[in-house]
Amino acid sequence: VVEDYAGRWQVPLPQLQVLQTALCCFTSACVSFPAECEHVQYVLSSLALSFFELLLFFGKDEFYEDPLKDILGSIQECQNLLNRYRNMNLELVTRIIRDGGPWEDPVLQAILKAKPVSQELVNKYLSSENPLFFELRARYLIACERIPEAMALIKSCINHPDISKDLYFHQALFTCLYMSPLEDQLFQEHLLRTDCKSGIEIICNTEKEGKTTLALQLCESFLVPQLQNGDMYCIW
Structure with missing residues (x-):
């Protein structure tokens, strides 16, 4: 209701x-x-x-x-x-x-504005909230096409020892890099760091969200080379 x-x-x-x-x-x-x-x-x-x-x-x-x-x-x-x-x-x-709202934390402000802040402080802040709250922030920033801020937040989450296990942030990074044509090298570098199982899940989730063009790009850049190398997980 x-x-x-x-x-x-x-x-x-x-x-x-x-x-x-x-x-x-x-x-x-x-x-x-x-x-x-x-x-x-x-x-x-x-x-x-x-x-x-x-x-x-x-x-x-x-x-x-x-x-x-x-x-x-x-x-x-x-x-x-x-x-x-x-x-x-x-x-x-x-x-x-x-505290004044979801954007007001000083550490978050530093992250979004690309100001120097220690990884220890960043991790402490990221550990203070439900990771889903950071996912919602990232989704909001991407929807508003505030890509530099979104990438800064997403990269911080990927560098966190626990939050990095959430595939959404890796998927979101690919989304941001795809929306930033000058970041093709970073796109390829992150592909190389992505294992086969995670890559397939990211492709499927991307397609489910209706981002067909990005899903096809991920298939071409990630899945095809894996298949050519004979990765049985991808073939299955």
Whole structure:
């Protein structure tokens, strides 16, 4: 129902208002649910991720203006009432709201602006959030064609010991490099560092997202040489 109502709008603010209503109603209903209820965790995480995705459209200054200010206040009030569920995603969203929004962390700002920052600080920051939040940031930047910023964030994630295992960021790097014609050498270099299984998954995921031209480019650059070399995994 929430998805249906939110989907009727093409701009983020009305969608946030729908989510605000949903969270407030769910918070009122939660008094009868046990603290360990898995369904509650699922709903809260889904709402938190949806809130976060929409907050990417807003800058810090807008956080202090109505009606967004009222919406954000409601989220924090609901989180206080839902504290016994210890939902990490909702807690993280409220923390990000208190800090001024999803783009305001000083380390993130340094990454996006290509300013010097130690890998230790970068890794500490990246470890402080759900990796999916960084994926949503990267998707937003790519959709807005802010490719240099997207690449900076994606490369930082790929250099993280744990987040680097998420194939999305490797797929996203190929997307950015493909959108930057001058980066063909980096495109080829990253192909060489990609194992066969991961390469096939990336190609399939790219095609599923409707990026047919990029998927074909990846096939030509990655899959064909593997087949020519007789890689049985690719043949299968």
